Amino acid sequence: METTDETLDELGWNAHFAAQVSDDEADYCHPVRVMSVHRGKIAVAGAGSRGFVAPSIPGAAPGDDHPTVGDWLLIDGASQLPLRVLGRMNLFKRRAPGDPRKEQMIAANVDTVFIVASCNQDFSVARLERYLVLAREVGVHPVVVLTKTDLTDDVDGFVAAARAIEPGLLVEPVDGRDPASVARLATWCGPGKTVAFLGSSGVGKSTLVNTLRGSDSIATQAIRAHDGTGRHTTTVREMHRLALGGWLLDLPGMRELQLTEAAGGIAEVFDDFALVAQDCRFSDCSHGKEPGCAVRAAIAEGTLTIERFERWQKLEAAEAVVARPAKRRSR
Numbered sequence: 001m002e003t004t005d006e007t008l009d010e011l012g013w014n015a016h017f018a019a020q021v022s023d024d025e026a027d028y029c030h031p032v033r034v035m036s037v038h039r040g041k042i043a044v045a046g047a048g049s050r051g052f053v054a055p056s057i058p059g060a061a062p063g064d065d066h067p068t069v070g071d072w073l074l075i076d077g078a079s080q081l082p083l084r085v086l087g088r089m090n091l092f093k094r095r096a097p098g099d100p101r102k103e104q105m106i107a108a109n110v111d112t113v114f115i116v117a118s119c120n121q122d123f124s125v126a127r128l129e130r131y132l133v134l135a136r137e138v139g140v141h142p143v144v145v146l147t148k149t150d151l152t153d154d155v156d157g158f159v160a161a162a163r164a165i166e167p168g169l170l171v172e173p174v175d176g177r178d179p180a181s182v183a184r185l186a187t188w189c190g191p192g193k194t195v196a197f198l199g200s201s202g203v204g205k206s207t208l209v210n211t212l213r214g215s216d217s218i219a220t221q222a223i224r225a226h227d228g229t230g231r232h233t234t235t236v237r238e239m240h241r242l243a244l245g246g247w248l249l250d251l252p253g254m255r256e257l258q259l260t261e262a263a264g265g266i267a268e269v270f271d272d273f274a275l276v277a278q279d280c281r282f283s284d285c286s287h288g289k290e291p292g293c294a295v296r297a298a299i300a301e302g303t304l305t306i307e308r309f310e311r312w313q314k315l316e317a318a319e320a321v322v323a324r325p326a327k328r329r330s331r
């Protein structure tokens, strides 16, 4: 173990995790956060020290939680072995490429997910909604970041379109290349805060990340890692330090609808529809031609829009397809 001057708070420790450690355990264990996962070992950081521990929990049954990046582990002070993974605030996972029945853990314990879209022809409310459904399903706080504000005369129009998706949704317009502009995101990137980015290719995620990391860009870091060890270690995923003191977790391969089950997320993002649908005469109303359909009535009255209705129906239909095999398996 190498000594550091890091505190648990700076690493993201909070009441959610503290509540899971008994006084007795606190006597012989200490918590560490998983900074990266390598082949055969995991890098961890705790109060005042960093080092490596074994990648598996002794005695864990197959199917038990194994640690992923961002996790908090309890380490036995005497043996230095991990005892258990502390209950997570949230977990990003996806279907394994090549085997849709398997799930892969991507990252745990993210405080804020920045959903990135650009202020140009690529902007799509439907796509933002799908990322929001994912964020709600995972249970992580979303902030929509609209990049490339320098390329439009109508930033307010883009902001208004995004805000209209959900009451109270936070939307921050930025020029991702300009540190003064990206400073709008500072609140979520300070000491102890963990963030992640979602968004389609080319919207400016890497640009934002490099601005938030300051001089310590991911490209620079890759070069340094190479120099330091003389060879590349195979890192699966890691936590990157932000200039303001927070942490960035990569979400490789997370797509809009990489959902295992999204019903809860859809119901949250489309809660206006879910609420009105409770007044449909039939509980299994498809909101098509049935008599007494409250949703069609609300659309006719103009309280709900047909465009949003169609996007909702599309997501519900996609979710039904994804969720069906999973439900059959669990029987």
Ligand SMILES: Nc1nc2c(ncn2[C@@H]2O[C@H](COP(=O)(O)OP(=O)(O)OP(=O)(O)O)[C@@H](O)[C@H]2O)c(=O)[nH]1
Residues within 6 Å of the ligand: 147, 148, 149, 150, 151, 174, 175, 176, 177, 199, 200, 201, 202, 203, 204, 205, 206, 207, 208
């Ligand atoms: N004008 C302008 N260009 C930007 C801004 N943000 C990013 N770009 C440019 O947009 C292009 C794509 O940006 P990236 O940061 O690579 O996008 P990304 O989301 O990381 O894309 P992937 O790596 O494919 O997922 C680059 O040419 C950036 O220089 C911005 O705020 N304003």
Ligand SMILES: [Zn+2]
Residues within 6 Å of the ligand: 277, 280, 281, 285, 286, 287, 288, 290, 292, 293, 294, 295, 296
């Ligand atoms: Zn109906």
